[in-house]
Amino acid sequence: MNLDRFTHETERPARRYEYDDSSVVAVDFGPGADATVDLVDGTVIVVLEDDQFELELPEATADAHTFIRNGVLTVELEADQ
Template sequence: MEAPRQLRSAAAEREEITIAHREYEDENVVAIDFGPGVEATLDIVGETAIVVAGESQYEFEIPPEATDVTTNDGILLITE
């Protein structure tokens, strides 16, 4: 699973945003870190995720293969 296009574009434009892909035995996780000291909050409305990180807001459709979308210590986690 790839990170949503909106988040990949933001990472390409802003050096402090990093995207990591982790593969475990029973799941795959995409972790998006918005930078040091930046807390990300998440709202889900229907199939749309709204993330506010610092002064920026990102909206994206939740990938159909995602089983969970959460934040942990300010990092956005999309689990498959």
């Protein structure tokens, strides 16, 4: 996952949390951020005002869930078993 490049492009703080069978990525776009998120073919696409950012997911990801709440993008990844 190209999280370093993604956070550099967006200039937003991000964290990655690793668990036994999954991981979670959280990126803070700030409160009131008018952002939307979509997941297309292993790519997380975030549209923030007039900008679009993409985050490629690892190939070993079996399932991913994305959402934005209170300006925080959350990507939940489940690893292949």
